[in-house]
Amino acid sequence: MxxxxxxxxxxxxxxxxxxxxxxxxxxxxxxxxxxxxxxxxxxxxxWIPTGYIRTVQYFEQKYGLYNLLGDEILAKNIEYALQASDFFNYILNRFRIGLSVEKVFYKLAIINMFSIVESLLYGITKKCHSHCQLNNGVCRNNEKCVFYIKKPNKYTFENLLKILREKKLICMPEGDQQKLLEIKGLRDNIHLWDVSNKDYFNDNYNLANYNFLVRVLQALNEDLHDTLITFEDERNSQCKKR
CATH class of the missing domain: 1.10.287 (Helix Hairpins)
Incomplete structure (x- = not known):
């Protein structure tokens, strides 16, 4: 050492x-x-040591979310959530919390990190769909066009992953996709009154799942800028919007 x-x-x-x-x-x-x-x-x-929680400007530069998503409000919300993830990271790496509170804290950290991944994927979907919108609705070619993507609220998260893989916007391995769906189940247990078991004794609220989401986010950040450019270039060269 x-x-x-x-x-x-x-x-x-x-x-x-x-x-x-x-x-x-x-x-x-x-x-x-x-x-x-x-x-x-x-x-x-x-005071939390200065510099551990990174600035919004840092995340703007690292992720380029406004250029990627074309939505300033969504980009800012994701950047604020990324700042919160730095705080969770600090507590988890510096404090031995103990009791059931540790599971609660892991749950909160996982919920926050999953919401970032989810928002990024739905944000890409929203941007792609906006291309197909017209003043009186959507392009009449819609379902007949290989580049058509519906409104984000038309997809369950599972179907969203499927369509984004089909359109080659994400390159997520099948195993990671399944793991992400399992963690979504953990995130969905947010309402205490609607949880049928001892949720905070769930061993899946752990560092491994939190770190998995961090890796997924890093991979998306590395891939999406390139895959979106490729998708948009191919779509724009063949688009017959009417």
């Missing part, structure tokens, strides 16, 4: 001990945490 890594772990342990002592200090002085707390100004609280 490198010397800097040993030093990092030593300091991390020291920070952990200091945090515990802070909470012990409150209890020893009659503060019933978490029901009660010391009121702190914003600049008196613990």
């Amino acid at each position: 490198d010397r800097f890594e040993l030093e990092f772990k030593r300091r991390l342990k020291k920070v952990s001990q200091e945090l515990k002592q802070l909470e012990d200090l409150l209890r020893e002085n009659g503060i019933d945490i978490p029901n009660q707390n010391i009121v702190l100004k914003s600049d008196e609280k613990i």
Whole structure:
């Protein structure tokens, strides 16, 4: 193990001990945490280290979402969700949370990351469909055209993956596609009143599934700009919109 890594772990342990002592200090002085707390100004609280949560401008440059999706609001919303993923990443990599709260936190992190992937795919679909729109509806060739894609709300997520693969807009392996559908099932358990089992004891809320979504997002970011250009070039050269 490198010397800097040993030093990092030593300091991390020291920070952990200091945090515990802070909470012990409150209890020893009659503060019933978490029901009660010391009121702190914003600049008196613990700061997440500057630079760990990357800026919106960083994600604008890295992902080029506005150029990719042609939708400024959707691009911004995805960029804000990517910032939130940095926060989840920090907590998961720096804190031993424990109890059922750890599963809850993994669930929240997975929901956020899945929503980014989902929004990216539906955003591409929306952009492709917009080409086929006319003032009085859609192009009359619609289903007869190999380049036609319906409105995003006409597809289930499973069908969306299928159509995007058929149109060669995504190059996702079959196994990854199936895994993504399984994780969608985890995401859909968002309503506590409608979950029939002990959802937070589900072992699928874990680092492996979170990291899988991170890898999927990275692959989409690498592929979509090129596949969309190819799709649009071929479509535009053959388009008979009317």
